[in-house]
Amino acid sequence: MLYRKIEKTIVEHLESKSNKVLLIDGARQVGKTYIVRYAGRKLFENFIEINMVEDSLGEKLFEQVKTIEDFYLSLSMIAGDKMQQKENTLIFIDEIQEYPHLLTLLKFLVQDDCFHYIASGSLLGVALLKTTSIPMGSIQKVRMFPLDFEEFLYANGVNEITISILSKKFKKLESLDESMHYKTMDYFRKFLLVGGMPDAVNSYLLEKNIVSVRGIQTETPTTEVVGFLTTK
Template identity: 25%
Template sequence: MYNRKTFSQLLTHLPKRQVTVITGMRRVGKSTALRYLLDHVTHSNKLYLDFERIENRVLFNQQSYNDIERGLVALGLNLKQPAVLALDEIQLVPNSTSVIKSLYDTYDIKFLVTGSSSFYLKNHFSESLAGRKQIFEMWPLDFEEFVTFKGFDANRLLSERFRPFLPTYFDLWHDLYEEFIQFGGFPEVVLADTHQDKIDYLKDVLNAYIELDIKLLSDFSVSDSLYKLILLLANRVGSRIDYTKLASLTGLNRHKIKDYLHLLEYTYFIQTISPLTNGIDKEISKQPKMYFSDTGLLQVCGKVSSGALFENKIANQLQPLGKIQYFEKSAGTEIDFILNGEIAFEVKETCTPYDLKTLTDRTKQLSVGDCQLIGRYRPESGFSNFLWGGSLF
C-alpha cells in the first residue's frame, strides 16, 4: 500500500470519538485510506461495510434501528464493547447519517466513513452530526506522491522545493513531471502500465462520476446537460466564466448554468478562483476563473492547448497551499494567481527576463509582498530566475 499525505492526519484522528469522514472525488483513494485506518485499529472488534454491495444497503435501509443493530451483531460486531465500524460510499444510502447518529449516541462506536460527494456529505453531516464529525478531503496525488507511486525516492525531490530553477534538478524529474501534467494524479491512472490503460481509466472515472454521483444528486436529465457543459468547460480552463455564452451554447438559462457549475465544484470536479479586488461588491461583480481538478480528466474532456493544460496543473498544485485568486486591472493587465494575498505567480511555459519584469511591474500595483514566475521548460537563454513547476509539488 502506498502512503498518502492524508494518512498521517487520519491516523491522528483515529483515536478520537468523532466520526472520521473521508470525502473527495470518486477513485482518489478513499477506500484505500479506510482500509489503512482499519489496519491500524489494534483490537478485532471492527467491521467494514461497502455500500456498493446491495446487501449492506439493505441492512442500513431497514426502518427499524433495532433490526440494523441486530444485523451488525450478526455480522460479528460486539456492541457491548468499544467497536470500529467502517462504512464505504455512504452517499449510496441517503438515511445513513441518521443511522450513524443513532448508533453514535447509543454505543461506543468509532465510525470511519467515506463518500464521493462533498455536496451530499457537507450538507447532510452538518444537519445530522453537528459536533460529532471531522471531514477530511482527499484529492488526486500531488507530484511528491506521484513520484513515490512511480517507485522513486521522493526525499530527493524535497531539496529544491520552491527554489529557483536548477538545470540538474530539472533533468532528474522532467520526464515524470510531464507525465504528471498529461495524465494527472488518480492513483489507478498513475499505476497503469500503458498510455491506453491510462486513458481508459480516466474515461471510466468520468463516466462513473456522471452516471453515479451526479444522478444520485439530481434528476436523470441533468447528467446529459452536465456532460455537454463539461465538454465546453474543458476548452475554457483558465478563462473567466461567461455564463451568458455558456447558456447560449447549451440552450440552458444562466441560473441553471450557475447551479450546474456549483454542483461540479461541490463534487470536486472543478475548482474556481475569485478575483483579487478592493471590496466584496467588486469581487461578486467580476466572474471567477475555472480549472479542472485533475489534468488527466481535462485531457479526456476536450482538446486543450499546452499552455492552458500547464496553467491548470499549476492551479491544482497551488490549491492545497491556501486561498488562490487572480488579478485583472484591465484588458491585458492580468496576473494568473495570487496566493493568500501575499505572493503573485505568473505561469509561462518558457520563462524570460521580460516576463519577470512585466510581472514585477504589475505586482507593484498590488499590496502583495512578492512575485514569482512559474515555468515548464528549460529556457534556451540560460535564464533561471523562476520556479520550475515540478518544484511546487
Template identity: 35%
Template sequence: MYLKRKIDEYLLEWKKNEERLPLIIKGARQIGKTESINHFTEQNYSNIVSINFVLEPKYKTILSDGYAVEDIIKNISMIDTSKRFIVGDTVIIFDELQEFPDIATALKSFSIDGRFDVICSGSLLGINYRKIHSNSVGYKTDYEMFS
C-alpha cells in the same frame, strides 16, 4: 502495493484523539478513499465491520428499527452473523454513503454511545451533503480528500 496519501497521517491523528467523532471522508470518485480507509483500518484495528451500500444494498434496512446503536448492530448481525462487534476495538466502515445518506443521521448515536469507531466514505457525485451536514452537526468530523 499501497500508495501513501496525505489522509494516512490524518487518520492516525484521528485515531489518537480519545474524543474522536465518527468520520466522514468525502471526495471525487476513484481517488483512493476506500483503499486508504482499508489500509488504515487493517493496520490499526483487529476487528473491522465493513459495509458497502453499492455492493451490499441489503444493508439499507439496518435503520428499520431506528437510529440507536443497539438496533443498528442487531440488524447488521441479523444480515450477516459473522460480523462481530468488540467494544473498544471495532471500526465500522460505511462505504458509498451517497447510496444511503440516512446512515449519517445515526452518527450522533454512535458518537454518544462511544463503543465503536465509525468511518464513512462517499463520492461527491450524487450525495446530498447539505442533508448530512445538518443531521449530525457536532457529532461527526468531515474530511475532504483530493486526488
C-alpha cells in the same frame, strides 16, 4: 502501495480521543476505501466494512434503519463475530451517501460509545442537503483528492530528502540546478499525462504504457483538478 497524505489524518484521528466520526468526502476512485482499509486494519483487530451502495443493490439491511438498535441488529447479521470491544473494533461505513438517514444516526452511534466509526462517501454535499438533521457536532469532514504531484513523485520512487528539497525551493521560488530541473520537469510531464487517479498511476508504474492509462482515464466517471506540490 501508494503513499497518500491523508493516511496521517486518518491515523491521528483513530488514535485520538475524539468523539467525532471522521467523514471522508471525495470523488469516486480517488482511493478512499483503500486507504481506510489499510489504516484501519493496521490499528484494529476487528475491522468491519459495510458498503451501502452494495447493500442498496442487494439485501437492503440498512435501508430502513432508524435507531442504533436497528443498526446493531443489521450489522450483527453480517459481522456479529467481529462486534467486540470499542478498543479493538472499527466500523467503516463506505458510500454512506446512499442512505442519508445514516448521517443523522452517526450522532447517536457516537453517543452510544460502543465502537469506533469512520465513514466515507461521494457527493456528500448533496447527501447532507437531503439530511433533515445534520450532526455537524458529531462529524469531522475531510476532503480526499487524487494524487498530487508530490504523491506522484513518491510513487515513482523519489526519496523524501529530494522531495523536501524540491518543496523548500518551490516555496522560496528558488531555481534548481539544470540536471534536477530537467528531471523534475520530466516527472511533471508524466504527471500531466497520467493524472492522479490511483488506478491510472498504478497502471503506469506497472506497464509504463500511456495507452493503457488512457483506457483507465476514459472509464473514470469523475475528474478533478489535482494540486502541484503541497506540504504534508
